[in-house]
Amino acid sequence: MSAVLCDDVDEAVAGIQDGSTVLVSGFGMAGMPVDLIDALIRQGARDLTVVSNNAGNGDTGLAALLAEGRVRKVICSFPRQSDSWVFDRLYREGRVELEVVPQGTLAERMRAAGAGIGAFYCPTGVGTPLAEGKETREIDGRTYVLELPLAGDVALIGAHRADRIGNLVYRRTARNFGPVMATAATTVVVQVREVVEVGALDPEAVVTPSIYVDRVVVA
């Protein structure tokens, strides 16, 4: 269905349920939907599973959501950073679950969810602690581990520019997880720097087609 242009970020995150799985784009701060996360903090949904590359930096954004005790589980590739003290403390106190997934497998599992793939055999992590307990299979002389799709109820995405029907372009390496997460969630909410008229984006250069986008807000 067509994307809706929201008046503000609070409208954009309205209705997110307790217990939701929330995909959050960004790699470090690049592509991070900071204003949507702030709105999610105000919105109040609890018991969330957050899927993102990292587990928060400093005391804002994801870290603030964690600090409020609203996150039950983090699925990410790299929680430990120099400024991930909020996550570190909650994890050591046993107050947040952690599932560590290799970065490419994290992206590919979300792609699978968006692409209707039931599962895939992945060579990453074979023979390592992250493959323990997972089904393996030898195909054409190489060993693979079975990986399952990872879908979100909601995706919060930071993009550069949208047109009024929700086609998106990103900027430089801020593109990162946004286009994949946009395919993998039931409700896709995007914060952009600018909304332009339909026809103003080059159809050859659209990265996320409007079909994937539910709500757009300028922030």
Place this chain on the structure above:
Amino acid sequence: MSAVLCDDVDEAVAGIQDGSTVLVSGFGMAGMPVDLIDALIRQGARDLTVVSNNAGNGDTGLAALLAEGRVRKVICSFPRQSDSWVFDRLYREGRVELEVVPQGTLAERMRAAGAGIGAFYCPTGVGTPLAEGKETREIDGRTYVLELPLAGDVALIGAHRADRIGNLVYRRTARNFGPVMATAATTVVVQVREVVEVGALDPEAVVTPSIYVDRVVVA
């Protein structure tokens, strides 16, 4: 390795071995690398497996390669067309093998080959004759069929424009199979309408990054 700019299409297809699997882009004539196929006919490689959406139209291009008796097997989604008389005759005479693959599965199997995925569970074709003999698996209440990667020794691709290191852009729906096939073959040969200087393509709008491209020729 860096792409090589070839002087002509014969140089571009040099060295293709008998028995090769050749991926050929295009959907109908859009994106079809007609001049590379003509060069492959002159080049002489035999006993080829051709992977393409269709199995040749009229008496030129893929149809001419088939008519020369150079193709052992066709892997495609839609061989039968109003003007596919060359393929139709060879097939009925038992002179060419055919593997019919649903169009999306054809694309996804090549993507898997290019992305290092060992196999994937696909919902397409479950319960149909095209899934007969294939392993199935129920995941989360839905039945899937196991599909294997499809790699090429060579890909022949029609694109719109390349820069001198091999970054590619396509035009409109002529993009079709080109970007996927470029990831899935050992040697990727591309015919373009124009080669531009490095830096002349918008890095945000490059569709096939140069890493996938081995040889470029203007035709």
Place this chain on the structure above:
Amino acid sequence: MSLSKDELAARVAADIAPGSYVNLGIGQPTAVADHLTREQGVVLHTENGMLGMGPLAHGAEIDPDLTNAGKQPVTELPGAAYFHHADSFAMMRGGHLDVCVLGAFQVSVRGDLANWHTGAPDAIPAVGGAMDLAIGAKQVFVMMTLLAKDGTPKLVRECTYPLTGLGCVTRVYSDLAVIDVGPGGASVVEAFGVDSEELGALLHLDL
């Protein structure tokens, strides 16, 4: 009165929710596009790699690089986007299209679809995107005559033609009736010039 092809296309178009993303299969379903209104804001997908497909191109508009899935030249509407085949079929397989409209040889009361192969022993098999379309969209509508030219029903208890997809069709639009199909069997939504009993007799089904 039974519906003409054009009336049927209009009936399908009227049932498509505003703002839907829709794929219209090759053949009769293509005619649905002529009945979509601008106000509906429906965006058309073509599986060869485009959203925002416009009407068929004529004369100077024709661009060999821009075709629909039937390889006919088409036009581009504002807000269009192009993507490659793996992305286009990921969009379909992933269930992102709201509606797909297809033709059929047979549909079963449980929603099985047969539309790619007559089963004739000398036919060359060719599936294209039929199986991907069948299983991908949130709703799969079939447009067909309810009876074949020889009078045999095309809505059947079990398909006898080779299947395209299992339990994938949600609704059949035909000259004689609109019929929902699915796990609960067939139920008539609206009949044109016949009643349910007459339909049941024609189809050898309890409706």
Place this chain on the structure above:
Amino acid sequence: MSLSKDELAARVAADIAPGSYVNLGIGQPTAVADHLTREQGVVLHTENGMLGMGPLAHGAEIDPDLTNAGKQPVTELPGAAYFHHADSFAMMRGGHLDVCVLGAFQVSVRGDLANWHTGAPDAIPAVGGAMDLAIGAKQVFVMMTLLAKDGTPKLVRECTYPLTGLGCVTRVYSDLAVIDVGPGGASVVEAFGVDSEELGALLHLDL
């Protein structure tokens, strides 16, 4: 004489074939970039979604939307291309990079790599792209000191740290020697100020 870090980086850079596509891991491998010559025409990949990465950005060049995998601001070279994470890691996993240069805690003589986790029971696990890089490139080079600070060998018969990848490293570049590893075991390519016997004694290995 053993090599300084800078000399080691220069040695690695000299071994990278012209026209290669290369990913330089976080930490010491990053220094290899300073020794690549323009004539080599090496294209750098960063797994957060870019080919054609340039040097670190300074002052007015800094763009928060353009960082490397270590989240440092970087620059863009002509001929660059951006792509999303699934495409970036497909590129790695699919074996399209010619060379990847990584740091390591341990490497086994068969090429097993341990570089993501010390195994300390209270450490918070964090893998990032380490496992994807380890298994993806055509050649995986490791840059490390041959001995840990306490003198224990880092090139070992069997890794005792948690593994990043099995049999993935092709060559180790260290302060004391360049050593090939793989299915046939370890073999010294070049030693710096020591001979093979001394190396073997330091590492408790037959070399």
